[in-house]
Amino acid sequence: MYDTSDIRKGLKVLMDGNPWTIIEFQFVKPGKGAAFTRTVFKNLLNGKTKEMNIRSGEKLEPANVDQREMTFLYKEAGDLVLMDQTNYEQVSVSAEMVGKAADLMKDNLPCTVLFFNERAIDVALPTFVFLEVTASEPGVRGDTSGNVQKPATVETGAEVMVPLFIRVGDMIKIDTRTHEYVERVAKTA
Amino acid sequence: MTLGRPDHRLGRVLAVDGGFAVVRGERGDYRVAAPPAWRAGDLVDGETVVRAFAGDDYPGPGSEVARLPGLRMAAMVSRGKALAALRGFFADRDFLEVETPLLVPSPGLEIHLDAVAAGPGFLITSPEYQMKRLLAGGFERIYQVCKCFRAGERGPHHASEFTMVEWYRGFAELDAIIKDTEELVAHVVTAVAGQALASYGGRAISVAPPWPRMTVRDAMRKWAGVDVIGDEPAADLVAAVRRAGIEIADGLAWDDAFFTAFLARVEPAITALDRPLILEDWPVPLAALAMRKPGEPLTALRFEAYVGGLELANAFGELTDPVEQRARFEDDQRIRRERGRPVYPIDHKLLAALAEGLPPSAGIALGFDRLVMLATGAPTIDQVLSFTTPEL
Numbered sequence: 001m002y003d004t005s006d007i008r009k010g011l012k013v014l015m016d017g018n019p020w021t022i023i024e025f026q027f028v029k030p031g032k033g034a035a036f037t038r039t040v041f042k043n044l045l046n047g048k049t050k051e052m053n054i055r056s057g058e059k060l061e062p063a064n065v066d067q068r069e070m071t072f073l074y075k076e077a078g079d080l081v082l083m084d085q086t087n088y089e090q091v092s093v094s095a096e097m098v099g100k101a102a103d104l105m106k107d108n109l110p111c112t113v114l115f116f117n118e119r120a121i122d123v124a125l126p127t128f129v130f131l132e133v134t135a136s137e138p139g140v141r142g143d144t145s146g147n148v149q150k151p152a153t154v155e156t157g158a159e160v161m162v163p164l165f166i167r168v169g170d171m172i173k174i175d176t177r178t179h180e181y182v183e184r185v186a187k188t189a
Numbered sequence: 190m191t192l193g194r195p196d197h198r199l200g201r202v203l204a205v206d207g208g209f210a211v212v213r214g215e216r217g218d219y220r221v222a223a224p225p226a227w228r229a230g231d232l233v234d235g236e237t238v239v240r241a242f243a244g245d246d247y248p249g250p251g252s253e254v255a256r257l258p259g260l261r262m263a264a265m266v267s268r269g270k271a272l273a274a275l276r277g278f279f280a281d282r283d284f285l286e287v288e289t290p291l292l293v294p295s296p297g298l299e300i301h302l303d304a305v306a307a308g309p310g311f312l313i314t315s316p317e318y319q320m321k322r323l324l325a326g327g328f329e330r331i332y333q334v335c336k337c338f339r340a341g342e343r344g345p346h347h348a349s350e351f352t353m354v355e356w357y358r359g360f361a362e363l364d365a366i367i368k369d370t371e372e373l374v375a376h377v378v379t380a381v382a383g384q385a386l387a388s389y390g391g392r393a394i395s396v397a398p399p400w401p402r403m404t405v406r407d408a409m410r411k412w413a414g415v416d417v418i419g420d421e422p423a424a425d426l427v428a429a430v431r432r433a434g435i436e437i438a439d440g441l442a443w444d445d446a447f448f449t450a451f452l453a454r455v456e457p458a459i460t461a462l463d464r465p466l467i468l469e470d471w472p473v474p475l476a477a478l479a480m481r482k483p484g485e486p487l488t489a490l491r492f493e494a495y496v497g498g499l500e501l502a503n504a505f506g507e508l509t510d511p512v513e514q515r516a517r518f519e520d521d522q523r524i525r526r527e528r529g530r531p532v533y534p535i536d537h538k539l540l541a542a543l544a545e546g547l548p549p550s551a552g553i554a555l556g557f558d559r560l561v562m563l564a565t566g567a568p569t570i571d572q573v574l575s576f577t578t579p580e581l
Contacts, residue, residue: 053448
């Protein structure tokens with residue numbers, strides 16, 4: 001069991017049968033009252049948050065949650081298949097878990113998979129991925145104002161808005177959280 | 190920062206850039222044209238370097254100047270002004286400043302306060318026992334500014350070692366203390382900030398007297414949806430809190446159930462107010478060292494002053510009955526024992542002083558660090574301390 005002195009950001013606890021992670025906490029102590037830890041929890045299954053004041057000395061049950069580094073293998077009928085490189089175990093999760101970022105996933109992409117009671121409940125992608133542009137109309141010459149963008153298709157098939165100077169064959173950096181182009185990068189042969 | 194103040198002669202060069210230097214003088218940081226010989230870290234008198242800094246790369250990490258950025262220095266200057274204003278306030282009202290020992294054999298039995306052990310005794314968690322003995326001895330208006338120590342308290346509003354302002358009025362009622370508090374806070378904030386506007390959480394809060402008042406029961410009913418009686422079993426209060434839609438564990442003690450609802454609903458509501466609040470008439474399980482309200486046995490003569498959600502002060506119509514005081518001490522000891530907390534000895538000399546006769550008195554403890562936070566807008570207590578524990 002955890003105690004209030006164990007509370008820190010990222011601690012995973014079990015409440016009402018759900019796994020929660022602590023995202024914020026603060027020591028509070030009303031005059032003539034006990035010390036409490038004002039704690040904000042995020043539900044790892046549905047992303048909902050809640051705030052609770054936990055009295056010093058109260059116990060929190062650890063959630064059987066663990067994180068494993070896995071690599072993305074392939075997509076199959078709306079599922080993502082990932083593999084643990086240390087023991088070659090494979091796991092299949094719904095692509096909905098990563099949302100729109102699913103179309104930015106390339107073979108062998110390193111991901112962090114969160115398991116709750118041995119079941120995969122979340123897949124975290126690297127913040128940035130580097131992908132090659134496979135199709136894009138050439139930019140209109142003369143129109144170089146910074147904000148104008150055009151659609152480009154990258155090697156995974158995803159469509160991303162890019163600046164006009166990006167050409168087919170360029171390697172670009174994309175933010176998986178926002179699905180947005182960040183910058184052009186040098187190709188590593 | 191002012192530009193080239195001629196009255197500044199002595200100082201340390203913090204930075205030299207483009208022909209100008211930033212100098213930290215006795216009255217703060219200022220900017221002057223830099224003579225060519227100046228290097229960052231030098232101590233200067235006028236244009237002369239009186240002690241050249243030996244190293245390079247000033248101020249390095251770990252230097253005192255890096256530890257005290259301009260804002261924190263400004264907070265310390267404000268703190269000094271606040272302390273001077275506070276002493277002026279009490280002098281104007283014929284209060285005697287007293288000093289009582291910090292090292293005592295009986296540090297106080299309050300259930301939720303743990304003392305720091307020191308040599309043969311403990312450091313005080315509050316100076317109230319000795320100050321009450323002075324009242325019994327015949328002093329009528331006394332105040333003290335002193336350090337208090339509470340083990341394990343560390344947070345944005347808590348430091349284990351902090352500064353308390355405590356004052357008492359003999360032959361007076363709680364209303365006089367409310368008036369003192371309102372006037373003192375307005376006076377100190379004005380001395381520091383130039384007007385009676387405290388600042389907390391980025392909001393300005395007028396601290397001009399008089400302050401709005403509300404009873405604890407009204408606040409709990411209005412903001413938490415919980416009716417508090419005062420002698421209901423703890424389980425009933427837990428159930429009432431749960432009915433109000435607040436998550437609460439079973440088996441909590443009465444006070445813990447109360448504060449679960451208070452922290453969830455009442456404190457956030459007080460924080461949102463644009464005026465201070467005097468929260469008065471506490472239910473008797475939270476009486477601490479307060480006497481019962483005449484004619485209302487379930488209510489204690491106690492108030493708390495909140496400004497911007499910051500709990501600034503706690504006051505009692507002082508319990509002067511030695512029999513009831515002894516019973517409360519014994520209860521506190523029993524509860525501390527049951528909860529596995531250290532049990533401190535009863536202060537028999539305080540009980541003897543009550544038996545000798547304490548005049549009807551009212552007193553209050555006010556967190557000086559928090560008052561400085563309000564006067565300066567500092568978001569955490571660390572920013573108004575000259576040293577935090579990790580900096581020692």
